[in-house]
Amino acid sequence: MISFNYENDFKLPNETQISKWISSVIVTENCKEEEINYVFCDDDYLHKLNVDFLDHDTLTDVISFDYSVGKTLHGDIFISTERVADNAKDFENTFEEELHRVLVHGVLHYCGYKDKTDEDAKLMREKENFYLNTLK
Template sequence: MIQFFFEDVDPLPFDKKTIGWLRTIIENENKKQGKITYVFCTDEALLKINQEYLQHDYFTDIITFDYVKGTTISADIFVSLPRIKDNATTHNKSFNSEVHRVLAHGILHLCGYKDKTPEESTLMREKEDFYLAQM
């Protein structure tokens, strides 16, 4: 099950196509879908989560709480909609494209991809671009 929740932000109209696309990413990465919950929120809410759970004192666009068991991926994924809007402007991308990039980014983390080193970030971006092209 993939669910979307919105806290103190306007909801986005995700449809069956988006959910099917996310399932395709999971299947293509040889994983099984468990319960994945996306919670869209404000910058301030995500900053509080970042400070409380990760001891990081900065804004971010996504935080993924990974509950993966074996090949079944499950998670709570928190996403800042204001950060996505800013990133879309900064990177000269559409808001819709940036939303989908972040959705894929969370799934790719659950599939084992990291982005802490330059090499990991490059691979993550390549995977994001590959799946965005299939959207």
């Protein structure tokens, strides 16, 4: 089950469509969907999580807490809508395009993809682009 939660004024306008899309990504990656919670928040909220739980004193757009067991996916994905908006400007994307990228990025981590090395980051970006093209 995919759920969307809000810690700021943002509201995802198309929850059902996005939920179905994320579910299709999970199935395509040969994984099983359990409980995946998306939490939309602001920079301060996500920064505090980054400092408190990951010991990183930086701003970021997405943090995933993965509780998956094997290919059974379960976890919490926190997204700063402020950071998404700033990144959209920096990368010359729309807010919606950048938001969709971080939505799928979080679940791809649960599917086993990493992004710490250049090679892993390249594969992650290819997967993101592939799945972004499947969203109608």
